[in-house]
Amino acid sequence: MESLKLKKITSVWVITVLILFVVSIILGILMRLNQGEVISQSPVTFYSNMTTHGLTMIGIWFVAGMAAVNYLMQRYVKTSYTVNVIALVFTVVGVLMLWTSTFIGKFHAAWTFLYPLPFKEIGSATWATLLFLASLTVLGIGWLIWSISLMTQILKKYSIAQAFAWQHFKKNPKVETPPFILISMITLIGVIACLLAAVVLLVLFYAEYFSKGNFVNDALLMKNLTYFFGHTIANEMLYLGLAVIYELFSEVSGRPKWKTTWYVALAWNFTLIFVLTAFFHHLYMDFVQPEGFQIIGQLASYLASLPAAGVTVFSVFIAVYRTKIKWSLTNLLFFIGIAGWVIGGLGAVIDSTISNNIVLHNTLWVPAHFHTYNAMGNVLFSLGFFYWFSTQFSENSKVSKFTTSTLTLLLIGGIGFLLAFYFGGADSIPRRYSSYPADFPMAAPMANIGAAFATVYLIAILIFFFNISKRCLKILFSPS
Amino acid sequence: MQQQPILVLFLALAGITTIVFTYIFVSSKKAAQSEKGMSNPLKKRFWFSLILFVVLGIFTTATIPDSPYYLFADETPAKVVHVAAKQFAFVLSDKAIDPTNPSGENIELPAEELVEFRVTSLDVNHGFAIYDKSNRLITQVQAMPGYVNRLRYKFKEPGQYDILCLEYCGMAHQAMRASFIVK
Amino acid sequence: MFKNIIFTIITIGFCIKVNAQTVSAEVKEERNIYDKIYDAPLNVVGEQQRSLQELYSEKPLLLALVFTRCSGVCSPFLLQLKENLQFRTKDNSFHVLVLSFDPRDSIKDMNLLAKKFDLENNKQWIFAVTDSITRLNQSISFDPIWDSTINQYDHDALLVGINSEGYITKKLIGIRQRHETDLLIASVNNVFSPTYRLPSKNLLFSCFNYDPKTGKNKLGLGLIFIALPAVLTLLMLIFISYFVKHKRPEIEETL
Numbered sequence: 016m017e018s019l020k021l022k023k024i025t026s027v028w029v030i031t032v033l034i035l036f037v038v039s040i041i042l043g044i045l046m047r048l049n050q051g052e053v054i055s056q057s058p059v060t061f062y063s064n065m066t067t068h069g070l071t072m073i074g075i076w077f078v079a080g081m082a083a084v085n086y087l088m089q090r091y092v093k094t095s096y097t098v099n100v101i102a103l104v105f106t107v108v109g110v111l112m113l114w115t116s117t118f119i120g121k122f123h124a125a126w127t128f129l130y131p132l133p134f135k136e137i138g139s140a141t142w143a144t145l146l147f148l149a150s151l152t153v154l155g156i157g158w159l160i161w162s163i164s165l166m167t168q169i170l171k172k173y174s175i176a177q178a179f180a181w182q183h184f185k186k187n188p189k190v191e192t193p194p195f196i197l198i199s200m201i202t203l204i205g206v207i208a209c210l211l212a213a214v215v216l217l218v219l220f221y222a223e224y225f226s227k228g229n230f231v232n233d234a235l236l237m238k239n240l241t242y243f244f245g246h247t248i249a250n251e252m253l254y255l256g257l258a259v260i261y262e263l264f265s266e267v268s269g270r271p272k273w274k275t276t277w278y279v280a281l282a283w284n285f286t287l288i289f290v291l292t293a294f295f296h297h298l299y300m301d302f303v304q305p306e307g308f309q310i311i312g313q314l315a316s317y318l319a320s321l322p323a324a325g326v327t328v329f330s331v332f333i334a335v336y337r338t339k340i341k342w343s344l345t346n347l348l349f350f351i352g353i354a355g356w357v358i359g360g361l362g363a364v365i366d367s368t369i370s371n372n373i374v375l376h377n378t379l380w381v382p383a384h385f386h387t388y389n390a391m392g393n394v395l396f397s398l399g400f401f402y403w404f405s406t407q408f409s410e411n412s413k414v415s416k417f418t419t420s421t422l423t424l425l426l427i428g429g430i431g432f433l434l435a436f437y438f439g440g441a442d443s444i445p446r447r448y449s450s451y452p453a454d455f456p457m458a459a460p461m462a463n464i465g466a467a468f469a470t471v472y473l474i475a476i477l478i479f480f481f482n483i484s485k486r487c488l489k490i491l492f493s494p495s
Numbered sequence: 496m497q498q499q500p501i502l503v504l505f506l507a508l509a510g511i512t513t514i515v516f517t518y519i520f521v522s523s524k525k526a527a528q529s530e531k532g533m534s535n536p537l538k539k540r541f542w543f544s545l546i547l548f549v550v551l552g553i554f555t556t557a558t559i560p561d562s563p564y565y566l567f568a569d570e571t572p573a574k575v576v577h578v579a580a581k582q583f584a585f586v587l588s589d590k591a592i593d594p595t596n597p598s599g600e601n602i603e604l605p606a607e608e609l610v611e612f613r614v615t616s617l618d619v620n621h622g623f624a625i626y627d628k629s630n631r632l633i634t635q636v637q638a639m640p641g642y643v644n645r646l647r648y649k650f651k652e653p654g655q656y657d658i659l660c661l662e663y664c665g666m667a668h669q670a671m672r673a674s675f676i677v678k
Numbered sequence: 679m680f681k682n683i684i685f686t687i688i689t690i691g692f693c694i695k696v697n698a699q700t701v702s703a704e705v706k707e708e709r710n711i712y713d714k715i716y717d718a719p720l721n722v723v724g725e726q727q728r729s730l731q732e733l734y735s736e737k738p739l740l741l742a743l744v745f746t747r748c749s750g751v752c753s754p755f756l757l758q759l760k761e762n763l764q765f766r767t768k769d770n771s772f773h774v775l776v777l778s779f780d781p782r783d784s785i786k787d788m789n790l791l792a793k794k795f796d797l798e799n800n801k802q803w804i805f806a807v808t809d810s811i812t813r814l815n816q817s818i819s820f821d822p823i824w825d826s827t828i829n830q831y832d833h834d835a836l837l838v839g840i841n842s843e844g845y846i847t848k849k850l851i852g853i854r855q856r857h858e859t860d861l862l863i864a865s866v867n868n869v870f871s872p873t874y875r876l877p878s879k880n881l882l883f884s885c886f887n888y889d890p891k892t893g894k895n896k897l898g899l900g901l902i903f904i905a906l907p908a909v910l911t912l913l914m915l916i917f918i919s920y921f922v923k924h925k926r927p928e929i930e931e932t933l
Contacts, residue, residue: 058666125663131640132619135582138666167918171925175915204911211907219883219903233883234620234639236900243907278540291908299562300622300637302644302872306564313559317551325544329536335523338532342523354516358509365505368554370561374497374632377622377661441502443632445624445661448669454630454657568870571845575711591708611712615876644873 020096021089022408026487027103028082029401032075033480035110036394039075040473042068044466047432050450051463059138061449062123069126070113074154076389077248078106079397080255081161084199086404087262088165091196092172098164105157112150122147125447127245130220130237148220151213159210166203169196180280194275198258201287202251208291209247216240235303239294246294250319253356253388254286256396257327260349264331267403268340273330282322289319296367300376309369316367320360328357344418345403351426352395359388362437377447380440383433390472391429398479405486425475431468435461498631563634567647573608576675580614580621580638582665585658585673602675606653612646614638621671622661628654635661650677706834707849709819714844715741716810716817720777723789723798723805730814733804734840738772738866740859741838743820745780745831746787755835755853756795762856763802771867775804779811779822780831818846839866 042064049056056064081102088094116122120143124132133144169178173192176182178200180192219237222230265273295312298304331353334340362384366375375381444451444458451458526532533539579586579597586592586599594617604610614623616638624635625648636646650656653676660671717731733739742759744752756776763774778788788805792798797805808814815821822833839848839862847865850858864871875884885900 058669062663062666062668123666127663129620129662132663132665135619136665137582163914163918166915167922170915170919171922172927174923174926175919204915207914208907208911211910215903215906233885233900234641236883236885236903238620238639239885239904243904300635301639301642302564302636302646303639303642303875306562306872309562309564310559314555317555321544321547321551324547325540329540329543332519333533333536333540336519336533337522337526337530339526339528339530340523350516350520354512357512357516361508361512362505364551365501368558369563370558371497371501373563373634375501376635377624377663378632437502437505441498443498443626443630445659445669447663450669452659452669452672454626564872569868571841571843571847571868572712575708577708591705593705613708641876642873643876645871647870 018089021086021094021099023491024096024099024103025082025086025404026491028078029404029487030484030491031103031107032079032082032397033401033476033484035071035075037473037476037480039068039071040469040476042071044469044473047462047466047469050448051459051461051466052450053463053466056449058449059121059123062125062447063117063121063139065447066123066125066128067114067117071110072389073126073245073249073252074106074110074113076393076397077158077252077255078102079401080252080259080393081158081165083259083397083400083404084202084255085161085165087195087259088168088199090262091193092168094168095164098161102157102161105153105160109150109154109157112146112153116143116146116150119143120146127241129241130232130234131223133220134223145224148217148224152217155210155213155217159207159214162203162206162210166200166207169200169203173200179284180275181284183275183277183280192275192280193262194273194279195258195262197275197280197283198254198261201283202254202258204287205247205251205254205290209244209251212240212243212247216244235301238298238301239304242294242297243291246297247290249385249389250290250293253393253396254290256352256393256400257323259400260327260331260353260396263400263403264346264349265334267343267345268334270334270338270340273334279326279330282326286319286322289315293319293367296372299369299372313367313369317364320364324357324360328353343403344422345399345406347422348395348399348402351422352392352399355391355395355429356388356393359384359386359392362387374443375440377445378440379436379442379444379446382446383436383440386436387433391433395425398483401483401487402479405483405490408490409486421475421478424471424478428468428470428472428475432465432472435465435468563636563646567609567649570609570647572611572647573605575611575613576602576604578612578614578623578638579617580623580660580664580671581617582619583660583667583671585623585660585671587658587673587675604650604675604677606650606677609647609649612636612648613643614646615643616640619664620662621664622659624659624661626657626659628652628656630657632661637662653677706819707851709849710817710846711848712845713817715838715840715846716814717844718808718810718814720806720808721785723785723792728806730808731844733773733775734842734844736773736842737770738842739838739840740772740774740862740866741818741840742774742776743779743833743836743838744776744791745778745822746783746791747780747830749830751833751835751853756791758853759837759859760795760797762854762859766863769802769863772802772863773804774802775806777814778807779815779820779833781809781811783807818849837862839863841866841868 045054046061046064046068048054049061085094085099120140122139122143124136133147136144173196177190177192178196180197182188182190216237219232223232261273265271292311292315295308296316299309299312331350365371366380366384439458439461442457444455577588577590577592579592579594586597587602588599597617614636618640621638622635623638625633627633634646634648636644655674655676658673660668664671715730717729720728720730722728742756744756785807788807789798792805797803818838820836822831825832834851835853837850838846841847848862850862883900883903884898885904
């Protein structure tokens with residue numbers, strides 16, 4: 016009974032995420048078309064769409080990872096169905112509030128809503144700022160309850176030391192912490208920390224809003240908090256996807272389950288520390304930040320990539336290299352996703368080098384690299400899970416010709432639209448411009464090329480969407 | 496011209512990654528049922544991680560001294576320019592800018608000599624990015640309200656340089672710009 | 679070198695006098711930055727004629743402009759400066775040049791002034807007069823106005839930092855705290871701080887306060903807010919772990 020309820024709510028999550036994903040992609044394509052001067056939106060419309068696109072994407076792929084982790088965690092510990100429902104309700108309500116503030120109220124401070132921009136917007140409704148902050152509060156509370164609940168469930172079975180797999184540092188550990196539990200735990204801690212950063216940030220915003228100017232915030236503090244929250248959540252949602260891969264990759268490939276070893280434990284424990292300090296790389300161009308922090312930012316950004324590459328990528332290589340495995344769409348998506356994640360990571364490491372950042376910061380290079388590991392990495396991790404989830408209750412899970420061509424569309428669309436960003440970034444074209452000044456003759460054509468390829472990507476996603484949703488609806492309405 | 500090598504480096508690394516992943520995928524497709532997979536995976540993983548660690552270490556030591564906070568630090572600038580960014584314009588002046596009544600003037604800067612920009616913002620966060628004649632981003636700093644950031648730079652070539660805002664600041668962000676002449 | 683170049687934030691929170699000053703003082707402070715100061719010939723107490731260039735080439739200068747008959751700001755200004763520098767008497771990186779801008783002042787008057795402040799034997803302090811004060815004033819935008827009704831100059835208390843190449847690196851107007859004098863000394867020694875802070879309503883939540891003397895950052899309250907989420911998470915982890923402990927199965931049994 017319990018698992019049936021979980022199946023149904025997970026189906027709802029999958030369908031919700033996919034619907035919101037399609038809408039957000041369309042918003043993204045519209046933005047590129049506006050930059051390409053094919054359509055003409057007012058700057059306020061463009062920027063409010065940009066705000067919706069950014070926050071919705073971050074939100075849905077975070078909850079997609081959480082829903083997947085929640086579903087798989089049931090294998091090890093009991094999870095709370097009620098909390099899962101609460102998270103779903105809060106997410107839907109939060110997104111609706113967010114969309115009201117942006118689509119109707121024209122709130123357009125971007126998903127980073129960098130202080131003090133939300134208070135100094137021109138062209139948005141006066142109520143929009145408060146509704147936007149309230150929508151974030153709703154989302155934040157819902158997700159905080161969810162993450163704390165999952166963490167508590169893990170701690171009911173494993174002690175702190177076991178959850179962090181510290182016993183694996185010794186020889187012959189008595190208890191084995193499954194890699195899935197270890198990564199989930201590490202990730203949940205990071206998620207809770209960044210959501211709490213959002214709470215602190217929102218409290219400071221509210222304090223200034225309701226004090227009517229008597230209380231004024233420090234811009235440097237607010238920027239640090241913004242990226243503590245923003246960078247970390249974007250990073251952690253990738254790790255949620257990785258937790259799923261550690262659990263499922265070997266399983267769907269018909270190989271023995273991956274085990275936690277001392278180096279896996281060590282790598283992920285280190286990751287927790289590096290991920291929480293890597294956000295300093297968002298403030299390189301703020302010379303007000305002490306230099307020590309800037310260097311920590313560069314080191315942490317580098318080091319965060321080490322365990323991930325050394326352990327995760329290598330684990331996948333070992334599992335696949337010259338080994339006859341059962342390829343299905345699920346592990347194929349995981350495999351391509353990891354490649355996309357690595358390539359996006361390379362773009363990120365290049366950008367997180369301070370002396371490069373000075374010519375790349377806030378150019379199209381930034382959306383280039385984060386779209387790489389999201390659109391071609393994290394999305395594929397979650398799609399892989401969605402597909403696996405939707406097919407595990409039906410027989411047919413072989414790779415058909417049709418799915419191969421869908422995958423090809425996804426790859427062509429993805430690579431094309433990303434290259435338009437990378438070339439734009441190397442051409443010094445600024446990001447977040449509703450239209451480009453005449454100084455950049457290549458910017459508009461490039462945006463249109465990006466939009467065209469993104470449409471191909473969208474077609475592939477739509478095919479997956481119908482495919483997966485159809486099966487999920489069946490699960491949702493099945494009597495048993 | 497820092498961007499071109501960066502792009503080439505990235506494309507090369509991305510290409511190598513793609514080749515490695517494809518090779519590994521193909522090796523699995525072609526593998527016979529009896530094949531044992533990778534030999535000595537632990538050892539290989541160790542060497543891979545170690546090499547990656549060393550490469551990143553070298554990269555760190557090589558790049559950190561080039562960070563903008565250290566550039567031209569022990570020289571006296573020949574000229575100081577005050578910059579106050581506001582929605583949606585830059586005020587540039589030889590003299591300090593009065594925040595209650597900001598007013599600027601046309602700026603001419605000497606070539607081959609050290610110039611210091613003292614950049615602040617009168618409202619929200621802005622970016623202060625300098626583009627050369629061929630519209631290439633050459634240096635930048637953020638303009639944060641309440642703080643003054645000091646950016647030092649030596650312009651090599653005379654001509655007109657443009658300033659664009661590179662931190663999203665609201666509805667006319669894309670139109671926020673200024674320029675100055677280097678002689 | 680690198681560690682000296684760390685960012686700076688000027689703490690003005692406790693310095694009410696500065697806060698009370700008008701914006702125009704801040705604007706004035708930014709005039710002539712990185713201009714070369716006029717090389718005035720000086721009559722130095724206890725020495726012969728020397729040029730300003732000889733002095734600043736020897737060591738960077740903190741130039742204080744006063745006049746001996748002043749019944750206003752000059753005395754408290756010098757007193758505060760002396761106070762600010764009292765812990766840096768062994769610091770060889772600069773000289774303090776007290777220069778009269780009043781043509782009536784003689785070298786004798788300046789000697790008396792040095793005695794009054796008990797500085798005549800202090801090697802760090804130099805007292806002097808010059809006959810080219812107008813041109814010197816011009817080069818630093820200093821314009822005392824003679825008020826004949828009170829027989830006094832109406833003037834700012836001005837401290838100018840001059841590095842060893844004769845460039846003006848920083849100016850301070852008014853009676854200022856030690857922290858700011860330290861920043862001035864750092865600037866004449868060409869220690870670059872990539873940033874400084876403007877006076878603001880909220881200094882409570884600033885993240886760091888730069889101490890130019892040690893070149894280190896002191897932690898501000900704002901930093902606690904940045905660390906708070908991580909600390910709270912850790913505490914939450916420990917608390918939850920403690921409270922659900924009884925539900926945990928025995929380790930041996932799970933094996």
